Every structure is written in structure tokens, then in C-alpha cells.
Amino acid sequence: MHRNASWPVGGLIVLLLAGSLYAADQWPDYPVRAIGDYPNSMTTGGLTIAVEPLEDQKAQKTHFNTEFGKKGFLPVLVVIQNASNSDSFLIAKDKITYGFADGALSTPEAKSKAGSIVGGASLAALSLGGAVFAMKLISNATKVQQNILKKELQSNTLSPGASTHGFLYVPVPKEGSRARLLLRFLVARVGSDETLSVELQF
């Protein structure tokens, strides 16, 4: 009788294990569209940067097998395209900063204020941020962590006509509605002292 009763429990454990292993390989890449299709983008000096915050928890679960909001992060897809015919650009992660924007930042004159808000916090130091909280979430946390790392935006050189994309994991309050966020990208043009500054709010 006891032996028979243990079968459903054992079977359930096997199914759960198999399910989690199967799921680990089933987190598809988030679809990336043509850069012109993103409503939140900015073009300057031949460089276009677009951002799309991934707020939908269902989509987060599909592509990352985790929910970021409860742990105080928001994944933001960044797509960057170099439409220049001759110039290359350096996308360095330690030159990407974030902050909370206020209403005044919507005017071009407020850029310096935005800089002071954003300047202190670099996303380069947050590589592990997303990973650390993933560790605490679920049993196959290391696979979730690996997936978060693989999908992260990394430093790169954009040659003429090239594009790149990836996620940034921006800290946000765990509860309540979030304030408007601002991302600032400082991008250097290869072979010159020129640095482009691109700021996007969402």
C-alpha cells in the first residue's frame, strides 16, 4: 500500500525536474524589430538609439523565466543602429547612465539638469544586479542567471551600417507605479574627439 502511494509523489518529482530542465532551453530571444518601428528612439549624427521597456510580466516570464518587477528591476531593450556611411561609434557600457526624470526634462533646455540626475549611476556596475536576484528566485536559478547575462547589452563598436541590441536591467522601486526613467548614452565617434549624447525617457 505504502509502495503504491509513493508512485504519484515520485512521478511528480520526476515530472517537475524534467519540466524545469526542458523549460531551461525554451526561453526564446525577445523579437527585435527594425529600428524605425520603435516609437521611443532618437537619431543624432547618423546614430539611432531606441529603447523599449519590457514591463509585461508575461513577456518577462516567456523570455527570462522570471519576473523582474518584484525584485526591483526593469529590463529595457536597447537597439542601436549606425546609419552613417563612413563613421564608426564606440558603445561603451560604462558610458550608459540612468536616473529618474521629472517633467522638466522633457524640454531640451533641461539637458544639463538631466545630466546631473543621471550622472551618478552607471549601468556597467549592474551586470551582476540582475543575476544576483535571479539566484534567489527558483531552483534552476543558474540557468535563469546565464540567460539574463547572455541577453544583456554589451560594449561594442558599431561600424558603418552595423547595429546591435541587448537588455539593460534598470533598478526601479519594487512597489507602486514607477516614475519616468531616463537613460543617457555617451557615444564616441572613432577617430575624433566628438562624443554624442543621447537621452531617452520612458
Next chain:
Amino acid sequence: MTPNQSVAALLFVPVMAVAVATAPSQGKEGQAPPKFALDAALVLSPEFCETKFTKGSTMSGKETFEVGKAACESLEPALKTAFSNLARVDAESASGSAQVVLLPRFVDVGATRTVGAFSDRELIVLVEWTAKDAQARTVWIATVQGAAKRNMGNVFTAGKNRRRIVEDSLKDLAKQSAAKMLAAQEIRDLVR
């Protein structure tokens, strides 16, 4: 010609056409891509060569990956395939008259864990490269990922397997780094 021969001919002709069309882009088999005619300095600082990442928690068990040591063994021979002359130095200030200075920096390491000793785990290592010209201006940056898979191992073999997966992933990273540099137009421009 029998019906069978006709069908075979119809199938064979398109295959040949595709083969002929793609042949020039494939290059000669076994031929290594040309090196950059540049004097390069590869900066492998003592700090870089001693880099270790510790992953895991007290509950899940901590693991240390000695990626710096493996990187400093793998990078120099791999990058010699990309530059006509490559010197290893331990600081950027020692790069002398190099036309291009190559600086690696570890970004992160990701290691999966498995339940069974004989299941494959994956290790990925991310390194960010910065290439500077003779005037110390940054001309190129790139993040390269090296990856390897190997058994987790049991209580007796886990340590050895961990060292091997680190070595394998860094060998892969070194190979990927050389390929990425050879494909970089911004480094190629320094040859002129």
C-alpha cells in the same frame, strides 16, 4: 536517358549551380585568414592574470573560477594568428612603439549547475576588449564571449572538471577574440 536518370540530372544540376555560386566566398580550404601587418602589444597585467570569480551562495555551494590564469595562457598564442608581430607586456605604459595596443577586461562569468554528475554544465566568460592606436586613442571596443560545456563531475572529479571547463572556455574566447579582431574594420584601418 531513362526517367530515373532524368530525375537525377534535374536534381544534380541545381546542386552544382549552388556549389559554383558559393565557391569564391568560401576561400581556399585550410587557408588561414591573413594577419594584420601591425606591431601589436597585448597587455596582460598581473591583476588580469590573477582574476577569479566566485559564484554561488552558502546554500548552493560556492565555486571559484580562475579565469585570469587560463586567459593569460590562451590569449597570446591565439592573437599571434591575427597580427604579424605581437608582444606581450604587463602594462599599457610598456607598449613602446606598438601600432595597436590590446587591453582585455573581464566583464563577468556565468556558470550553470546540474543535478546529476554526468550532466553537462555550461560556462560562459565575457571579456571586453579595447584597442588603442599609437596615440593612445581608443579605436575599437568589443565584448567577446567564450563558452564550453563539460560534466559537472562528482565529489572526486568536480575540481578537475571545473579547471578543464575554464580552460576550454578561455581557449574558445581566445579564438573568438582573434576572429573578431580580424573582422574589425577599425583595426584594419590602422594598417594604412
